Amino acid sequence: MKRTVFAAALNHQSQIEAWAAAFQQPPYQHPPQHPVWFIKPRNTWRSHRDTVGLPAGEQVYSGATLAVVIGETARKVSAEKAREVIAGYALANELSLAEESFYRPAIKAKCHDGFCPIGEIAVLPDVSALQIITEVNGEVRDCWNTADLRRGATELIASLSEFSTLQPGDVILLGTPQQRVAIHAGDVVTIKAAGLPELSNPFSDSAPPMEQLSGQPTLFALGLNYADHASELDFKAPEEPLVFIKAANTLTGDHSVSVRPDDVEYMHYEGELVVVMGKTARRVSRDNALDYVAGYTLCNDYAVRDYLENYYRPNLRVKSRDTLTPLREAIVRPSALPDPHNLALKTFVNGELRQSGNTRDMVFDIPFLIAWLSEFLTLQPGDMIATGTPKGLADVRPGDEVVVEIEGVGRLTNRIVSEQQFEDSLK
C-alpha cells in the first residue's frame, strides 16, 4: 500500500532552463539549492485504467514520470546505499494545471482528485537513461529521457531521507520536463517505458468519484491564516488559503520529542487548532461544512527557518522533517466545542507564555476552508486541517519544554532535543 507520494519539482534540465531568468528576480532571488519537494495526497492516487475526471474550465497537463517505490525503511542513507532501499519502479502521471509559480504551494494546481495515476511496479536494474513516452489516443506526443534529470533516483532518496525517514510503500516521483501535454475529455493517455508495465488512463469531464480511497489520512496545513502572524513575518494576509501538506514521517504524539538540527539558528513552534474530518466531503457548501467534522485537536507545526528557500514554501525540509509535528491523537467532539471560532490559543516555553491568540482571528474560518478544499479535492474521514498559527514565534533550543494549549481542546506537550540526544535515544 502506498504511504506518502513525494514529488520533485524543477528536477528536469528543461525546467531549470525555462525558469532561469525568473529565479534571478524576486521573490526567488536565486535558483533552488536543494530539491524542491511537494506531496501528491491520497485523493490524487489512481491506478492503471482508472478514469480520471477533468475539472471544469481548467486546462490539465499530463506529466509522465518515473516513480521510485521504496521497499525498506531509509533514514539518512547515502546515494551509494540508496539503491538497496528501492523495491522497484513504476510509471506515473503527475497531472497538473499550468505551473505558474514555484513560490507558493501549488496545491490547487497539483492536488485535484485523480491527479496522480501510478502504474504497476517492476524491478529494473538501471533507470539512469530511460525513455518515458506519452501517447495520446495512440499517437506519440512526448518523449523524454531520465538522463536529463538534474538529480537521479538515488540522489533524491539520499536528499529526502536526510530529514524524512522513508518507509516501505513511500513513492518518489522524479520530475517532469517543462513541456507538458495538454489533455482533453475523451483522451486516453498512455505512458510507456522499456521494462515497465504501461500506465493508461481515460480522461472524462464526468468521472465518477472514487468512493473508497486507500492510504493514510492527509494533514493539510494553512500558512499565514492569522493576519498578525503574517505581518510578524512581513507578509500581507493571503487573499486565498495558502495550503501545504505535511507528510506522515513528521507526525509524533503528545509528550514526544522534536529534533532541533545542530547547524541552525532559528527553529520555532506554531500552536494550531486542527480540524478532523468525519465524513467524505466533496463540494460541500460553507453552510453545511461543519456537519462533516468529526472533531478537533491541536498540533505544533514546528519550522526550521534556516532551511527556507522560496520554492514551494514552506518546503518539506523546513516543515515536514521527522518529529516536527507533534499532534494530539484524542479529539474533542463538536458537541463539546460549540464554537471553534472563539478559543484562546496559547503556547508556553518552559512555563512562560510566548504565544497568545484566539481562533476568532483566523483569516479563513473552518467552514470556508472545508468548502474551499472540497471544491477541488475530496476530503476523507480522518483527513485533517491544521488551521495556522497566530503571532508570537520564538526560537526553541534543546531542553526546552513546549506546551500548546487550546481552550476546550486540550494541551500538547513536547520537548526539544539535539540531534545527538535523539540518536542516543534510538540506541
Ligand SMILES: O=C(O)C/C(=C\C=C(/O)C(=O)O)C(=O)O
Ligand atoms: O513560514 C512562513 O514563512 C509562512 C508560511 C507558513 C506558515 C504557517 O505554517 C502558519 O502560518 O501557520 C508560508 O506558507 O510561507
Ligand SMILES: [Mg+2]
Ligand atoms: Mg503553521
